Amino acid sequence: MSEVITTRREEVRPSAVSIALERLTLSIQRLPLHLAIIIFAVVWLAPTIGLIVNSFRSFQDMGNSGWWTTLFPPHGFTFASYQQVLNTENVASSIINSILITIPATVIQLAIATMAAYAFAWMSFPGRNLIFITIVGLMVVPIQMTLIPVLRIFVATGLAGSIVAVWLAHSGYGLPFEVFLLRNYIGSLPREIFESAEVDGAGHSTRFLRLAVPMTVPAIASLTIFVFLGVWNDLLVSLTYLGNSPNRPFTVVITQLVTSLGGGWQFLTAAAVLQMALPLAVFIFLQRYFVRGITAGSVKG
Amino acid sequence: MDRIITAGIAVVAVPVVLLGYLILGERLLERLPQRLQSWFRPYFWALPAIAFAGIFMVYPTIRTAILSFYNRDSTEFVGWANYNYFFTFPDTLLSLRNSLFWLIFFTIFSVGLGLIIAIMVDRVGYESIAKIAIFLPVPISAVAASIIWKFMFDYQPPGSVQTGTMNAALGTVGQQPVAWLVNKTTNNAALIFVAIWSFTGFCMVIISASLKSISSEILEAARIDGASELRIVRLIVTPLLWPTITVVGTTMIITALKQFDIVYVLTGGAYDTNVIAVQMYQQLTRGGHFGRAAAVGVVLFVAIIPLLVINVRRFQQQEEMR
Numbered sequence: 001m002s003e004v005i006t007t008r009r010e011e012v013r014p015s016a017v018s019i020a021l022e023r024l025t026l027s028i029q030r031l032p033l034h035l036a037i038i039i040f041a042v043v044w045l046a047p048t049i050g051l052i053v054n055s056f057r058s059f060q061d062m063g064n065s066g067w068w069t070t071l072f073p074p075h076g077f078t079f080a081s082y083q084q085v086l087n088t089e090n091v092a093s094s095i096i097n098s099i100l101i102t103i104p105a106t107v108i109q110l111a112i113a114t115m116a117a118y119a120f121a122w123m124s125f126p127g128r129n130l131i132f133i134t135i136v137g138l139m140v141v142p143i144q145m146t147l148i149p150v151l152r153i154f155v156a157t158g159l160a161g162s163i164v165a166v167w168l169a170h171s172g173y174g175l176p177f178e179v180f181l182l183r184n185y186i187g188s189l190p191r192e193i194f195e196s197a198e199v200d201g202a203g204h205s206t207r208f209l210r211l212a213v214p215m216t217v218p219a220i221a222s223l224t225i226f227v228f229l230g231v232w233n234d235l236l237v238s239l240t241y242l243g244n245s246p247n248r249p250f251t252v253v254i255t256q257l258v259t260s261l262g263g264g265w266q267f268l269t270a271a272a273v274l275q276m277a278l279p280l281a282v283f284i285f286l287q288r289y290f291v292r293g294i295t296a297g298s299v300k301g
Numbered sequence: 302m303d304r305i306i307t308a309g310i311a312v313v314a315v316p317v318v319l320l321g322y323l324i325l326g327e328r329l330l331e332r333l334p335q336r337l338q339s340w341f342r343p344y345f346w347a348l349p350a351i352a353f354a355g356i357f358m359v360y361p362t363i364r365t366a367i368l369s370f371y372n373r374d375s376t377e378f379v380g381w382a383n384y385n386y387f388f389t390f391p392d393t394l395l396s397l398r399n400s401l402f403w404l405i406f407f408t409i410f411s412v413g414l415g416l417i418i419a420i421m422v423d424r425v426g427y428e429s430i431a432k433i434a435i436f437l438p439v440p441i442s443a444v445a446a447s448i449i450w451k452f453m454f455d456y457q458p459p460g461s462v463q464t465g466t467m468n469a470a471l472g473t474v475g476q477q478p479v480a481w482l483v484n485k486t487t488n489n490a491a492l493i494f495v496a497i498w499s500f501t502g503f504c505m506v507i508i509s510a511s512l513k514s515i516s517s518e519i520l521e522a523a524r525i526d527g528a529s530e531l532r533i534v535r536l537i538v539t540p541l542l543w544p545t546i547t548v549v550g551t552t553m554i555i556t557a558l559k560q561f562d563i564v565y566v567l568t569g570g571a572y573d574t575n576v577i578a579v580q581m582y583q584q585l586t587r588g589g590h591f592g593r594a595a596a597v598g599v600v601l602f603v604a605i606i607p608l609l610v611i612n613v614r615r616f617q618q619q620e621e622m623r
Contacts, residue, residue, distance in 0.1 A: 030424075037421050040414075041434035044498065048437060050466055051449045066464045067452075100304050104311040109353075111319050116350030125343035131351065136616045138358050140609045142559045144581050144598045146361035148368060148591055153356070163304055167311065172357025175350050204342065205327040209320075233442030235562045240582070247304065251444045255566050258448065265451075272448035279440035287433075290440070294503060295510045 055081050055269035062266045081270035090246075090253050091271065098249040101166050101238070102231045106224060109171035109178060114220065116175075117182035118208050122194060132183070138176040146173075147240050154241055161245035166238055170231050178223060185219040186212050222293035225286055229279050250275050319349070362602070369595035383596035393597070396575040400604075402489055403496075403557040403576060410497045412550050415504025416542070419512055420534055422505075432509065436502035443499065443562030450495045451567060454481035482567055488574050495563050500556065504549050511545040512538070548615075551608050558604055577601050 053067040056077040061070065070076065086092050119125075120132055150169060154160040159168070189212065197207050213220075235251045242248040254271050261268075283290050326345050330338050344351075372379045387393045418435055422428045438446060455465025459477050463469040468478035481491040515538065523533050539546075561578040568574045570583065577597060584594035 033421060033424060037418075037425060037431050040418055040421075041431050044502070045434045045437060046466065047449045047453050047498070048441070051452060054452060062464065064464070065462060066466060066469050068466075068469075097304070100308040104308050104315070107312050108315045111316050112349045112353060115319065115323065116347040119343045119346035123339075123343040123346065125340070128343065131347070133613055133616065134359070135354065136613050137609050138354055140555055140605055140612055141358055141362055142555075142578070142598070142601050142605060144559070144561075144578055145365050145602045146358055147365075147581075147585065147598070148595055149361035149364035150357055163307065164311075168353075169357060172353045175353050176358070179350055203327055203331065204346075205323050208323070229440060233440075233444070235442070235444055235565070236578075236582070240585075251442060254444050254448070258451070258566055259569055268448055269452070272445040276441045276445040279442065280437070283437070283440040291436075291506055294439075295507055 051269055052273055054266075055273045057081075059266050062269075081267040082274075084267040085270040085274070088257070088267075090248075091250075093246070094248060094250045094253040095274065097163070097247055098232060098251070100163060101170075101247075101249050102228055105167045105170040105174075105231045106228045108167055109174045109227060110220060110224060112171065113175050113178035114182055114186075114213065114216065115208070116179050117186050118204075118212050120179065120183040121187035121189075122207075122212075123204075132180075135176045135179055139180060143173055143236060151240060161242055161247065163247045165241045166247075166249075169237055169241055170234070173237065174227055174230070178227065181223060182216065182219060186216055189215050218292075222289045225282055225289050226293040229282060232278060322349075365595045365598050365602075368591055369599045371592045371595075373590045373592055375591050379592065383592045384600075386593055387596050387600060392575070393580055395573055396570070396577050396580040397600070399489055399573075399575060400558060400560075400577045403493055403560055404554055406490070407493050407496050407500075407557040407560075408550060408553045410493075411500040411553050412504050412508075412546060414497065414501045415549065416508050416539075416546065418501065419505045419509040420538060423509070423512055432502075432505065435505055438499045439502045439506075441499070443496075444566055446495055446499050447563055447566035450491075450498075451482075454491055456480040456483070482574075483572050485573050488568065488572055492563055492567060492574055495567070496557075496560060499563075500553065504553065507549050508542060508545055511542055515541050551611055555605060555608055558601060577604075 050067045053070055054062055056079070057067070057070055058076060058078050058080055061076055120128060150172075151160065154165045154169075159165040193211055193215075194207055197211060202210070233251065234249075235255060238249050238252050239255070242252065250271075254268065254275060257268055257271070258265060323346075330342055330345065333341065368375055369383055370378060370380060372382075387397075418431075422431045422435075425431070441449070452464075453466045454468075455463075456468055456478055457463055457465070463472050463478050465478075467481060471478060479487055481487050519537060520533060523537055528536075559578055560576055561582065564570055564574055564576050564579050565582070570576070570579045575583075577600065581594050581597035581601065584590050584597055588594070
């Protein structure tokens with residue numbers, strides 16, 4: 001491909017020696033490119049690797065030497081940090097909380113969003129465009145703008161601090177983006193399929209459940225991963241609506257430990273590794289869906 | 302145990318209830334005359350979503366705007382007092398300045414590096430591996446990323462062993478260690494860098510996807526005409542990528558303005574690192590002042606409105622092309 005750069009059309013046929021020379025200069029010219037990529041890759045990878053390595057070291061080692069020294073023997077790997085973090089108050093139960101928050105929140109919002117997306121894609125009604133434009137606008141409204149009134153609603157209804165509150169809040173915040181994305185996807189399905197089903201006497205619920213939903217599975221799958229990780233990684237929503245409630249998730253507990261422990265927070269390396277294990281596993285095993293979700297959702301705010 | 306049961310019930314019950322809502326609702330709708338049916342049906346389908354968006358986004362946004370003109374516990378109208386406070390108090394002004402830093406430097410570097418890396422890896426055989434390395438921080442939560450970088454930035458007094466990667470690296474070239482997160486000349490840059498590290502992969506993936514759609518014939522033609530690689534990138538690739546760059550750019554600007562997690566976990570806004578979003582949370586929890594907190598939220602929202610307009614316009618253009 002790039003050999004073309006130096007080859008001119010009007011050139012006479014070069015000898016073997018000059019070809020070899022040219023190749024050599026080319027690869028030397030490309031050396032900075034490779035070097036730059038390698039430097040970027042190392043800088044972007046090293047911090048995460050450093051954390052993972054540190055999480056398997058003793059507290060004493062962490063205080064006495066950098067993580068890179070462990071790469072050479074004696075390694076001195078230990079699970080002490082993991083033991084300590086799992087025995088720290090609230091940590092184990094907050095991991096369970098994270099699961100209990102994330103799964104229902106994801107299911108609720110995607111179910112509601114798919115239904116609405118079908119209506120916006122295949123039904124025409126007065127106000128459709130206006131409502132949909134509002135939804136597009138809502139995608140970028142900062143959560144901060146909603147915290148106080150929503151908190152008051154939760155306090156007034158007795159939901160503050162409960163797990164239901166965060167399910168509902170996450171669903172509300174996630175919906176605009178999901179409706180937007182799914183409506184574009186469902187709307188791009190072939191019209192003929194829906195029309196012929198209608199001719200065959202299939203009602204909207206049949207067309208939705210038997211046609212639209214099965215054909216939207218790829219989009220829903222990407223979105224599920226995206227939403228799931230968004231809720232799993234969330235801090236602000238849970239911090240605001242759950243605060244110190246026993247229902248608070250892992251991210252909130254880690255944050256509280258970081259800010260409350262002056263020194264001796266080294267064992268939190270293990271907590272961070274546990275927290276990011278799920279997202280990283282999802283990324284590694286479901287990479288295609290993950291990346292597709294991101295590129296499709298590039299308008300997200 | 303109770304919570305596990307509640308969650309289990311929710312996971313099963315919500316789709317079942319929705320399904321029941323759909324099927325029963327459709328049964329009822331089908332009894333209505335045709336005209337009424339087509340009138341009611343769309344609202345019936347979109348109602349749950351509209352209700353959620355209304356309760357959790359539209360109503361609170363309007364309500365917050367109103368509350369920003371009221372006092373601490375929203376009992377008395379105070380006019381512009383909360384905004385006056387925001388734009389005169391040094392602490393809040395500082396967070397405004399820092400958010401501006403975030404907006405400029407985070408956006409330029411995350412998008413810029415994303416673009417440069419996408420173009421660079423496009424030219425080598427090990428593209429996918431290089432991209433995985435750059436993308437790896439994206440799925441990591443801001444909380445975990447903050448802990449990762451707390452270790453990177455770790456500081457020990459000069460003379461003792463530097464266990465933080467950055468200061469150890471400085472030590473090998475004979476420099477004094479820097480207290481990255483405390484030192485006021487470095488801490489904002491350090492925090493912004495953590496976010497750049499997190500989001501560059503995100504920008505790269507999107508830009509890379511659109512890079513692949515540029516026809517290789519154009520590039521070949523330019524190369525045959527003897528254009529250098531740098532000229533090709535500057536005069537052909539970048540202009541063709543521009544629509545994607547603006548989309549990614551607006552997303553990053555919004556991310557920068559809304560930035561909360563990294564600052565909250567790493568410094569809590571101390572040592573002159575506060576940003577608007579953290580400021581708002583502190584006014585709400587530490588200060589307990591709903592009026593001021595609401596005003597900070599409104600400032601943040603007003604800053605985002607131009608981007609909201611851009612997004613809506615772009616959507617309308619896309620609709621016209623459908």
